[in-house]
Amino acid sequence: HPHDAEIYPPPSEVSQGAHISSISEYRQMYKRSIEEPDEFWKEISAGFHWNKPWTTCSKVNYDLKKGDISIKWFLEGETNMCYNCLDRHVEAGHGDQIAYLWDGNDDEEDKFTYAQILDKVQRMANVLLSCGVMKGDPVAIYLPMIIELPVAMLACARIGAVHSVIFGGFSAESLAGRILDSKCKVVITADGVMRGPKPIKLLEITDDAVKLCQKEEHEAPDHVLVVQRLGETRMPISAGLTPRHKLLSELMSKADSKCPITWMAAEDPLFMLYTSGSTGKPKGVLHTTAGYMIWAATTFKYTFDYHEKDIFFCTADCGWITGHTYIAYGPMLNRATQVLFEGIPTHPSTGRFWEVCAKYKVTQFYTAPTAIRALMRYGDEPVTRNDLSHLRILGSVGEPINAEAWKWYHKVVGNDRCPVVDTWWQTETGGHMITPLPGATTLKPGSATLPFFGVVPIVLDAEGNEIEQMECSGYLAVKQSWPGQMRTVYGDHHRFEQTYFTLFNGENKLISDRFYITGDGCRRDKDGYYFLTGRVDDVINVSGHRIGTAEVESALDEHHDCTEAAVVGYPHPIKGEGIYAYITLRPGCDPSEELRAQLKSQVRHDIGAFAAPDVIHFVSGLPKTRSGKIMRRILRKVAAGTTDDLGDISTLADPSVVAQIISTIPKKA
Template sequence: MVVPESQEKMYDPPNNLQRDAHVPDFDSYQAMYRKSLEDPEAFWKEIADEFFWKKPATGPMLQYNFDVSKGNIYVKCMEGAKTNMCYNVLDRHVREGNLGEKVAYYWEGNSPGHHATITYRQLLSHVCRCANVLKQMGVKKGDRVSIYLPMIPELIYAMLACARIGAVHSIVFAGFSSESLSERIMDAQSSVLITADGVYRGEKLINLKHISDEALEKCREKESCSVTTCLVVKHHSMRTISGTSCNKLQISWDSQRDVWWDEAMADSPEECEPEWLDAEDPLFILYTSGSTGKPKGVMHTVAGYLLYTSLTFKYVFDHHLDDVYWCTADIGWITGHSYIAYGPLANGATSVLFEGIPVHPHVGRFWEIIEKYKVSKFYTAPTAIRLLMKYGREPVQKYDLSSLRILGTVGEPINAEAWQWYYEAVGHGRCPVVDTYWQTETGGHVLTPLPAATPLKPGSATFPFFGVEPSILSEHGEELAGEAEGYLVFRRPWPGIMRTVYKNHERFENTYFKKFPGFYVTGDGVRRDKDGYYWITGRIDDMLNVSGHLMSTAEVEGALSLHPAVSEAAVVSRPHKVKGESLYCFVTLKNSIDFNKTLEDELKKLVREKIGPIATPDFIQNAPALPKTRSGKIMRRILRNIARNERDVGDLSTLADPKVVEELFSERSEAAA
């Protein structure tokens, strides 16, 4: 790996970061990266020495087998060691350090009037009280607890309480349907469900207790209801709205099963001895919802996940103790687990915990919060950036964003236009954008810039993190050198990689290791340019083979998004008698712009110019909105159905707005019918 010499537009790290950065320049990155691969034992031991171990490791830092032909796939980190995650992210700061009075979270509710400040000492007290309540309910080491809560402090208390007593938490995003919740409860066989009475998302009132009751009823119908207790948080917004009592929410109550959180916590002791766990004991299960098939229970374990989330948070965001950090994700997703909860807390960070949405009660809410708390490190999704771009720079300019030092993106590759807007309008050209690539399965960042060390190329995830060794393979499993495009794989583990699919190790091996023995297969396509930079091209099943040419849908989407009329684009394949596959494109236009033949021709011309004639779209359809999950992910499975005019689109329960599907069918291009 060499310092890039390309003439392509790059952005050098700002000098003000390099003065005190943990990784101050590209040479330092290269030296540390080489050490992490050549002497991983010493590299990871140095990180582990920062934490508390009740019993030291008896085995090496990492042991593994990635080759299915050599037996079962496994990864082990610090075998023989005993520790506790909760102790390391709370007690270590409060009892051993001097951070007890430091703010752990500034909680900002759905409405600006709802907020709270929680110190590390207060957080430890709440967590211990919750841990004692769970123990009183019969929860013990290894038991599973399902958590279905909005972004309120009780969500943090509950997950850390599980970690403290050795229970395995399974957090379910509080936007999922009762069907999705019941599936996850049944697979985990959870004994306790923690939920809330309700929540406002923007102006919309959601009855979480009703959804939870429906989920438990579905479990009973399938004779698989393991939940004996439902612990219910009385959400602050259900108690008062504008100072008056709220009676809009009607909830049912099962006195044999349901328990109010406040009542359970009232007399619970503030001291709770942690359960000392083996390094490879499970910490949590998090279910991924693929486009088809049963959700996979991705399982992460204690020691390796602690080391990796702590280190990636520290280096990728160049964390210092005076920072205020804000990740806008939901803890129901891996981003929230790793970079709202465990990674920041392991570093003694001060974070913003945000319950609301970016456009409520106004489109400047993000910027208002950054000004209010003087946020220095801001981490959000390209989806949110593109949404806010539609409103222009005026809402951003109303607020003082001078506290910002680093910007980050997560969830999908960011297109160049959104990157540029984020960099200039939000960061004022002085904040590097760390475009992070990782998965639920990886536990933490695997390809990412380091803000003071890496020259940036808009849209590139740049280089591997420490201990991560990527490779690019052809369809036939051949390793490709130099400039190349193909399957993104990794040839060795890092401490935070998943250990198995819960209760289904065979599925784990088949999904991630069978296609290319000896490698972890991400399922994503990647391109490496002549400077060694990595560019994620999208899921392999979102790559098209048009007349023998392998083509990335993300690349075509990026070209379409360059047109000033387009706010968002999504591209899928449609069968073609001659070419095999053709490009079917959906475009969402900016406010008050009409879709017409002239615009369609301009878009086709733009793609031809940016990529080449072979990439010319066959069909372009107006899409007033795209089918997205509640986390903002575009459901391309549904778009493929629409492109093919196949109206049996399957389960729509995870969509934020199912009505979008019918609207897209009605908008469907006459030429494609």
């Protein structure tokens, strides 16, 4: 592997003030977290407010042979997420500290202190109570990245309601499915939002979703609470309002500004968040109160090495887990000041992210490889024209980052002085699982490096056995529970057990049933560093070689004319599976046979001849969901030649790319 030899030790200026300032300190703490977990978590949990202290650190069954999977942490404890995020900071005299620096789509700005957020949260909590919301009731939140979004989440947490945030890019069908599954009686939405230059009619989509719910013979939500983000002149809605609709600003201005805390048992549900499965309808990942709170706060503090006066900027939307853990909760628990960003990275210019970083003197910046790769296309100038001297730490989230994008991010954005924390985790894990610590970990491009405290990753072979030797590749699993782990799939514990605690091989034989199965493949190098190689269903077996699609994509991305690569397997008459690569080229570059040959030789060079793509298909764009994830199901079907049954493509950001891909299919060798 060409990049294994490249290492980036932690810069001394980062190590010096860091919470964890050396690898030996990390190893010592890690060892304690595994060998003496009760003592370890007792010390950490002392930094939070408990209405009633916990008595037992954890009680877990991971083995299906011994009964139902059961995960409980901080038993008998009572606390409240909202109190720990807001009230305790204000009571300690920090009410005037800025919590959120809001940066709107069209150069709009606002800022909110901890005291102001607490006031808004209490008013919104009282509005929810007036709508009949009780402890344990689900509330659907379908909002853009405006202050009301984290406020709504914290208001639910205050009164014990279980929020289900649905990303504002989902269709009416997707929204209705999520409302129906959790039987929400209240939906919080907005009139609309500008996404770049394009208006999105959120209320219209919500109303369509409510109609779909009525069709399903489920009582549709009783209340649709509407934030007027764009206002009547830009997004007229008043003509279509019914008794079900209520304008949130009117209700909040009339609401009492004091709302008492509902104390929650440690294992009371905090939120559910729907995520796509490899099969079936989206599943509601359920997180509970105390374990998730401690995981969100602890991972935020150490992974980003957050200190007082830092300015944190996570570009995610609160509709995804990253926006829950690293916008709404983790930073607030640490009394952080952060940027809340509504826009898109290319509006009004391709330097938007870097302009925001310069404007607010951002110290930690956290974004996705998809965004980094997209912005690389525009060259260095949109970055370098901004003063990014305040940046100290860069983060990557959402998918494995290819070495080329990693190095550009490190060199151009970080000016070769900011560690890149490449964080591996999932909606299901609640927070970071494998990640560098900026003051302690020597970095390798493309590696998530080492496990976080309390995390015991293992690699399983094709038979489901734990691989003992250090250097290996296989299925990534986790041996024991950690506080932030999801507890169940909402309303379907059996699906939770089958999805996350059983592993079947290619012949559909059960090979493991006593570990948390991540669904990801990985490679572990001689230093114990983990490299994520893509989903297990994205592993291709070519002539007996197991090849991770992410590794092939990473190699293709190295070619200067390739903007983005997506690789899938397809049935091959001789090799079993062949490698099919979709390539988008940089603007002004045309497809050619010479370029095809260069791309294949790039893969041969980086991985080996066995990994060279059999088919290279040049496309103008890839089918992506609105969150930027590539919909590989479609690419697999096109590669396999089964284009007559592509399933539902309505959730794509731009469904028209599918027809373009089909019209340019190359001949297979």
